[in-house]
Amino acid sequence: MAADYPRSLQSVLDTFELFPDPADRTNLLLGYADQFREVPPEVATRPFDKSHQVPQCESDAYVWAMKMPDGTLKLHFAVENPSGVSAKALATILERSLSGLPADQIAQIDPSIVERIFRQNLSMGKGMGLMSMVEAVRALARRGLGT
Amino acid sequence: MNPNIEQKGYAHPEVLASTDWVAEHSRDPGVRVIESNEDTLLYASGHVPGAVHVDWTSDLNDQVRRDYITREGFEQLMSRLGATADTTVVFYGDKNNWWACYAFWVFQLFGHTNARVMDGGRVKWEKENRPLTREVPAYARTEYKAPERTDQPHRAFRGDVLKHMQSGGQLVDVRSPEEFAGTRMHMPDYPNEGALRGGHIPGAKSIPWARAINPEDGTFKSAAELRQIYCEEKRLSAGDATITYCRIGERSSHTWFALKYLLGFGDVRNYDGSWTEWGNLVGVPIER
Secondary structure, three states: OOOOOOHHHHHHHHHHHOOOOHHHHHHHHHHHHHOOOEOOOOOOOOOOOHHHEOOOOOOOEEEEEEEOOOOEEEEEEEEOOOOOHHHHHHHHHHHHHHOOOEHHHHOOOOOOHHHHHHHHHOOHHHHHHHHHHHHHHHHHHHHHOOO | OOHHHHOOOOOOHHHEEOHHHHHHHOOOOOEEEEEOOOOHHHHHHOEOOOOEEOOOOOOOEOOOOOOEOOHHHHHHHHHHOOOOOOOEEEEEOOHHHHHHHHHHHHHHHOOOOOEEEEOOHHHHHHHOOOOOEOOOOOOOOOOOOOOOOOOOOOEOOHHHHHHHHHOOOEEEEOOOHHHHHOOOOOOOOOOOOOOOOOOEOOOOEEOOHHHHEOOOOOOEOOHHHHHHHHHHHOOOOOOOOEEEEOOOOHHHHHHHHHHHHHOOOOOEEEEOOHHHHHOOOOOOOOEO
C-alpha cells in the first residue's frame, strides 16, 4: 500500500513519476541541487556543531530543525563535500517539502522516499548516506516532539 | 608530455596523464576523455569539456549475472563513445580515481591498452579551477571491433585466489583496517552488502588503497614513496605474483594500477569477487 505522505512531498514524488526517462530525472535532480541554499549564518556557522552532522553520509551533510512560533519546523542543511550533488538535491527537496510541517508529520517520513526519488542514480554508498539524511531529519523531528 | 609525472620515477609513466595534458587534448579526435564516478549525478553536474560518461554499474557490468560486459557489450559501448582501437582513452573521476581505475582495469580485459588515468582525477581538476561544463559532447558513432574478453592476465577468480593463498602467494587487502580485522563487515559509511563472515584471506597484507595517493590533490605518490610503503614496509616483491582485493574490486583496482604500472610489478591481478564473495564462500579459510 502506498505510504501517506504530506501533500508537498507527494507533489515532488509525483513530479519524479512523470519522468520515466533517466536523463530527465537526472536533470530534475540537478535542478534541485542547483537551488540548494546553505544554512543561514543566523542558524549556524562553520565549524558546524558535529551534533548536527548526518551519520554515514559521505557528503558531510549537516541538518538543523528550527521550531517556528506556530509549532512547525523549518529545516536547514549544509553539505560540505563540493561533489555532494545528490546530497544537495535531497536537501533541497526535504527543506522545501517538509519545512512548515508539524514535527509529528516529519517524524513519520519514510526513508524509502530516497529510492523513489533517485532510482537509477542511487549507488550503493550514496543510498545509505541519503537515507541517513532522512533519518537525521526524523530524529530531529522526534526530538522536537520531546520523544 | 607530462613533465611532473615523468619525474616521479614510475615504471610506466605513460599510463598517467596530467591535468595540463588533458586540458590541452581533451577534444583531440584521437582522444576520448571518460569520467567514471560513484555518484552518477556528478558527470551531469559538470565535467571536463569534451568528456563522456561511463557508469560502472550500467555500462561495465552485466545487468543480470555478476560479471562484466561481453565483447559485444564492449563494442557497443566503445562505438557509442565514438572510439576506435586507436583512440587514447583517458579516465578520471571522483573518490581519487577509484572508478577511473576500475574502468581502466575493465578496459584492459578487452585489450584496449591505449589507456591512461588523469592523475589527481576530479579533485585536482577542480582545485586547479579548471572549467567544467554540462554540455554533453556528441561524437560520431564508430564500429569498434573488440577481441573476446581475456580475463586471465588481469583478473583472479576464487579458485585462483585459493591456490595462490595455499602456495603462500602475495595478497594485498586494500580495505580499511577494521574490515581487514573483521571488526567491521563493510566500509565506513557504506552498507553491508551481505558478507556473512568478517576478516581477511589468510596471509593477506593490509594496505588500505588510499595510502597510494596524496590526499591534498588526489595524485599518486611518487614511485619512491610507493616503494617505501609496498616493498619496504609491507615487504612485497615486484617479481612475485600478487593478487589485490577489497569488497567488490573497485578499490583494489586502484592498488592494482599502482602496483602494475607505477611500481612495475610483473604479475598482478585484481580479485573482483573480493570480500563479497570470499566472505560468503562455504569452507574457505578466513583469518582475523
